[in-house]
Amino acid sequence: IWCGCLLFLFLAACNGDNDNSSPHTQKILRNPPYAGLTDSIRQRSSDPDLYYRRGMLLYKNNNNPPALRDLQEAWSLRHKEEYAIGISNILLDKPDSAISFLHDALQMLPQSIPLHVNLIQAYADGQKTNEALTICDKVLQQHPDQVGVLMMKSDLLEQQNDTAGSIQTLQQAYHFAPFNEDLCYNLAFKFAQSKNRKALALCD
Numbered sequence: 001i002w003c004g005c006l007l008f009l010f011l012a013a014c015n016g017d018n019d020n021s022s023p024h025t026q027k028i029l030r031n032p033p034y035a036g037l038t039d040s041i042r043q044r045s046s047d048p049d050l051y052y053r054r055g056m057l058l059y060k061n062n063n064n065p066p067a068l069r070d071l072q073e074a075w076s077l078r079h080k081e082e083y084a085i086g087i088s089n090i091l092l093d094k095p096d097s098a099i100s101f102l103h104d105a106l107q108m109l110p111q112s113i114p115l116h117v118n119l120i121q122a123y124a125d126g127q128k129t130n131e132a133l134t135i136c137d138k139v140l141q142q143h144p145d146q147v148g149v150l151m152m153k154s155d156l157l158e159q160q161n162d163t164a165g166s167i168q169t170l171q172q173a174y175h176f177a178p179f180n181e182d183l184c185y186n187l188a189f190k191f192a193q194s195k196n197r198k199a200l201a202l203c204d
Helices: 002-017 023-029 035-043 048-060 064-077 081-091 095-108 113-125 129-142 147-159 163-176 181-193 198-203
Strands: none
Touching: 023 064, 035 048, 048 064, 048 081, 064 081, 081 095, 081 113, 095 113, 113 129, 113 147, 129 147, 147 163, 147 181, 163 181
């Protein structure tokens, strides 16, 4: 009997932590700066933007668990890119969870570049370099001018000790963004490491 009671209490506690109805979370949500949005949600509980706004405010203030639950609620009500980005930004601390969510989200929003970028990052953080490179190539096939993705690909290739490929990819990025200082310094550094005279031209 005692085992059954303990199991029930444990499950109840877990369930309480899986939504924003726990007493601790409710205390947070009923006070500034969330109180106004919480009242609005109580009146218009089917408005996804209210959950999104409160979730992003919670996220900004490092209240990630309730922020994630609000963003997930917004996503459940409407499959909007910014909601998915918010969720995946929080989940990046857990690469496997981020990858799982992003695959599902990209079924709904297959053209979303920010979601693909977060998927690349999640694979990279999970030490899945080949998978990350595959997503880079997929994005670049359709959007070859995505400088951020090119820079991510360059870093991933460097991790695989493919310095030549890393430099070539940065050169492609430089073609699209010759005035990007971080890109120029990175490319100049790689040229210098490989004793390529182009480093001097970039430094000038």
